[in-house]
Amino acid sequence: MKNNLCFLDLFAGAGGLSEGFIQAGFSPVAHVEADQAACFTLRTRMAYHWLKSAGRESVYADYLNSNTSRDDLYATVPEEIEKSVINKEIAEDSLKEIFGTIDMLLKGKKLDLIIGGPPCQAYSLVGRSRAINGMVGDKRNYLYVYYAEFLKRYKPAYFVFENVTGLLSAKNSRGKSYFEKMRKLFLECGYETEYRVLSAENYGVLQTRKRIILVGRKGNKTGFYPEPDMWQPKVTVGEVFSDLPVITAGEGAATPCRMKAYKRSWLYEAGIRNDALPVTWHQARPNNKQDLEIYRRVVDLWDKKKKRLEYDDLPERLKTHTNRTSFVDRFKVVAADLSASHTVVAHLSKDGHYYIHPDINQNRSITPREAARLQTFPDDYYFENVKPIPGRTAAFRQIGNAVPVLLARKIAEKLREVWI
Structure with missing residues (x-):
């Protein structure tokens, strides 16, 4: 197995999924995220990881202690670290620019893995119950089509797609399952897929939080799902x-x-x-x-x-x-x-x-x-606001939207074990 497996995070949010994969030894090439505040959070976190690898955590401590500004923090890391967080909505008219930035960051290297899942509102039971039309026709229902474009271009060995359990019952106006349409499209891109509904409390997280974790593997092999090791510590x-x-x-x-x-x-x-x-x-x-x-x-x-x-x-x-x-x-x-x-x-x-x-x-x-x-x-x-002024609303939104880091780490650790 390669030691330095690199990944791309799509619809990255504040980086909960990404952080778990980093903790398991994967290396991020880029994050793509539409929310501006979350992108600042990601840039700050990527700055932290670079400074830690360079033995300069004290620079990050100065920032947390408000001794330096956010701009000063970013100025201490290579420019490509800041550029690796791509603040763009993934859409047809943005793909070319996003691809260009990722290609530049890869510098000819092979991308090993893609992770991430589209925003969950259009698939969640709560989101559908609040919308007059049940979110049928909502453009967020079709973001998986763009996810497939990244698979076609970069052909990673694996991808990890996460979303809410409501995806299993979400249907389009003709009564067709979005989930099955996704899996069919991913198969057309050359990937077998397998999935589980994982509940966070079984992996060390103090939450009853369920997520669909779908894993795709290039080729036609089946029976590859990286079953994460359960951890149920006695902690309150x-x-x-x-x-x-x-x-x-x-x-x-x-x-x-x-x-x-x-x-x-x-x-x-x-x-x-x-x-x-x-x-x-x-x-x-x-x-x-x-x-x-x-x-x-x-x-x-x-x-x-x-x-x-x-x-x-x-x-x-x-x-x-x-x-x-x-x-x-x-x-x-x-x-x-x-x-x-x-x-x-x-x-x-x-x-x-x-x-x-x-x-x-x-x-x-x-x-x-x-x-x-x-x-x-x-x-x-550290959870950022758009302006370098703390705001609880932005922090809470980013935290609540995230995949629990420990759940992500358990998935990533097992994926490394079964890697091609």
């Missing part, structure tokens, strides 16, 4: 948050916080805690009177029945959202004794209130860093 939310400082609603900051001692092992085994670098984004949203009244009801229901409150069960005076048909479990308890939390959602800053139960001694909503830990992002992962 209380332990995962135990070394973060106690803060109340409205407290904390995007800048580094003073950590408490951590004497256990899971945060290290999961690749989350890094004692050499500052920990950022431990910042709680403020609570208003309505939040606090709802939280009291949420906690009371949890303590008595271990149930999460549904939005329509609230009195009318406490309902401020017009959407009553989806995201009905907006208010979620995060209790210390839980071994698996509810899925961390992309709309955390708007619709999702993850309430820290009083048994963790903090009467407030979850912070971006806590959400990132539930997604198994390393503590040294």
Whole structure:
């Protein structure tokens, strides 16, 4: 097997899938992503990996400590590192330019692997329930066609395509399965495909989060699926948050916080805690009177029945959202004794209130860093805004949209084992 397997990440988001593959020893050639804030996050992360490989992590620490600017950080790494994050929507009129940039970055090398999955809204059950036409005809339904164009051009040995489980039931206006149309197209491109529905809590992640992971292999061989090794450690939310400082609603900051001692092992085994670098984004949203009244009801229901409150069960005076048909479990308890939390959602800053139960001694909503830990992002992962000014909304959206890093790493580790 080649030692330096290189990959391309399409629809990369903030890089959860990519980070897992990097941790497993794969090397990124480029990331393609339409969201500008996520692209800044990716550039910052790629800068970190380059600086780490060069033995210059102190430069990155200076940035996290706000001693240098984002532009200063980017100026310390080769220009091609910054260029490797391609801020483009993947569409017919952008393919030529995207291909040109990737070709330049490859410098004649063979691309071994493509990873990534199109935005999930058009396939998700929630997304379809919110749309008047069930998202039939939504252009995002057809992004897999462009994914196939990358397979045709670069002919990698494998590809890893991820998406929500709603893809299995999504159909077009003629009742045809999008998933089966995808697999047929990938076969026409020369790839056999096999898939599994993997649930993150079986791989060390404290979330009940399911994803379709489809793997394609060039040629006609079957029976190649890289079954990731399960890992179900005995760890709870209380332990995962135990070394973060106690803060109340409205407290904390995007800048580094003073950590408490951590004497256990899971945060290290999961690749989350890094004692050499500052920990950022431990910042709680403020609570208003309505939040606090709802939280009291949420906690009371949890303590008595271990149930999460549904939005329509609230009195009318406490309902401020017009959407009553989806995201009905907006208010979620995060209790210390839980071994698996509810899925961390992309709309955390708007619709999702993850309430820290009083048994963790903090009467407030979850912070971006806590959400990132539930997604198994390393503590040294910094989530950017478009402007170099921290913004919780951008951070939460990126964290919630991501594939849990540890799940990605488990897939990548097994893929390396079975590589051609």
